Amino acid sequence: MQLPAVLRNALEVELEGVPLGDLSRASALLTEQYRAGKPSRLTTSVERLAYVAARMPATYAAVHGALLQVALTPRTVLDLGAGPGTAAWAAAAVYPSLESARLVERNGALSALGQRLGLPLKAEWLVGDVGVEQPEADLVLLSYALGENDWPRILEQAWKSTGMALALIEPGTPKGFALVREARQWLIARGGTIAAPCPHAKACPMAKDDWCHFAARVERTSLHRRMKGATMGYEDEKFSYVVASKAPLARAEGRIIRHPQQKAGYVQLELCTAGGLVRENVAKSAGGRHRAARKAHWGDAWPAKEKGEPEGSPVG
Ligand SMILES: C[S@@+](CC[C@H](N)C(=O)[O-])C[C@H]1O[C@@H](n2cnc3c(N)ncnc32)[C@H](O)[C@@H]1O
Structure with a gap:
């Protein structure tokens, strides 16, 4: 920048x-x-x-x-x-x-x-x-x-x-x-x-x-x-x-609150969500979602999980 x-x-x-x-x-x-x-x-x-x-x-x-x-x-x-x-x-x-x-x-x-x-x-x-x-x-x-x-x-x-x-x-x-x-x-x-x-x-x-x-x-x-x-x-x-x-605006479903960690076979995301702070491991097998996670940055919005995908685990 x-x-x-x-x-x-x-x-x-x-x-x-x-x-x-x-x-x-x-x-x-x-x-x-x-x-x-x-x-x-x-x-x-x-x-x-x-x-x-x-x-x-x-x-x-x-x-x-x-x-x-x-x-x-x-x-x-x-x-x-x-x-x-x-x-x-x-x-x-x-x-x-x-x-x-x-x-x-x-x-x-x-x-x-x-x-x-x-x-x-x-x-x-x-x-x-x-x-x-x-x-x-x-x-x-x-x-x-x-x-x-x-x-x-x-x-x-x-x-x-x-x-x-x-x-x-x-x-x-x-x-x-x-x-x-x-x-x-x-x-x-x-x-x-x-x-x-x-x-x-x-x-x-x-x-x-x-x-x-x-x-x-x-x-x-x-x-x-x-x-x-x-x-x-x-x-x-x-x-x-x-x-x-003042008027409702579309907002992200999750926010990446740390640098994403590139791990062997998955990307680890620390997220703030309506359900609290969660850690999501986005596995290679998740295809497009994994590709998106690889490109994601600290501060980016992160989309909600698609139906049927596993829930993130609470951070702590
Ligand atoms: C750290 S500078 C930030 C300047 C600019 N907003 C920026 O982001 O680069 C803070 C500025 O706010 C001004 N400021 C702080 N309180 C103010 C007030 N009550 N009325 C007018 N200006 C104020 C200061 O004079 C200073 O120029």
Whole structure:
């Protein structure tokens, strides 16, 4: 996964001539704050540039990965805590039906940077707090922003503005997942239908010491590698998410919640289902189903078993 070429080019223009050492130091600070679960204030120009160079590709990939799991045809999107517009960019890539975006961000300089980067949609950028009432949009996005807030107040406004669906994406850490799990319950209690990743609206079956998260592989540009002193050509961004809709949407019958394990003669899938967490061994003899399991990825929807096939066994 890479940022769209037009966005990569716009980033290159912004980053031209910025000393690598400055970007590396700012990027290291962002990583430190991110790992400590602290919000990044992005007060200096170099911090904002380090964010778009180092974090924007990762959050883009996470939002893209989450939205791909939900079939929608939105025309309007509201990106709350938009930063440089990352999530709106991802939504535009997933949903060609999108025509316009409204992006709310309190950091005016970051919003201005986002405006310079552009957006492939008609866009209205607002500098302000996301707790303020906004007009309804088909799709509402809260990407890596809710955790920086007193969340029920913000989620309430976001849900009020939601015409079709609301997508909440947070870091794939125990803390990020805990927030997603609480927000999921909050949304169900207000009549939301959980569209993804959960195949049901029952209580989340994830064990207390575990957390539901997924990963998006992000290709690193050479600048990204040099900034981070990294040798690998990619990084995996871990994220937790929930998409809730106002009207019922088709949802997966099962969700693959770990990397599928290729074993001799079968593929082992760990699944979240309406019946709880189950492990399914898909044997070679299952033909097409086995071929599908071999190609399946962590985070994918998994189809229900055909009639007569054996039940998966509870995980544990
Ligand atoms: C980690 S950044 C994520 C930016 C972007 N959504 C992304 O995925 O790359 C969080 C952003 O949310 C903004 N933010 C957090 N709380 C906010 C609030 N109450 N009102 C407006 N913006 C807020 C911050 O200023 C910051 O730019």
